[in-house]
Amino acid sequence: MLIEMKLPKNRQSRLADDVWIAGEAIARHFRMSSARDGFEIAVRDYAIKMSERDPQFYQLWEQVKNEGIDGTTLTEDN
DSSP: OOOOOOOOTTSOOSSOHHHHHHHHHHHHHTTOSOHHHHHHHHHHHHHHHHHHHOHHHHHHHHHHHHHOBTTBOOOTTO
């Protein structure tokens, strides 16, 4: 079965082709609606695993979360 890959509206991505394809594959595997959803789950899962194994990464991750995005401190929910 051929499924058409969803690309950004301008048909361009800032990601390398192989990264975009990997995100699309993850999205399809988990029955997500877009490659972006696939990227988000993959990066989040990787960061969680890294924080469990690497104390230095955990400290950096906590520092970045405390800095927040546009001045908004992140919580575990977002």
